[in-house]
Amino acid sequence: MIPNKVPIRKCIVCSARKPKEEFLMIVRPAKSESGAEIKVMSGEDRKSGRGYYICKDANCIAKAKKTHRIERLLSRKYKFKPERIYELLEKAVRGNE
């Protein structure tokens, strides 16, 4: 059973709602940290900055890539290489298998 206090997050691709430890998190740094990189980490990790959640699922990541979901969420304010983010996500998913 899942206790009521488990924080529920929503996938940016498929909108599935799950406890946050079941997601990967894309963390964008606080604006003040100039030059800081966007990171990919496990959903349960503590973070600084704003996080976006995506299922630990190769299908969700493939879909995000195809629809440029992450670029659309982040690119207005940050300069980053989307290929790098997808690469990190794919690597994280493979690490769970």
Ligand SMILES: [Zn+2]
């Ligand atoms: Zn999903």
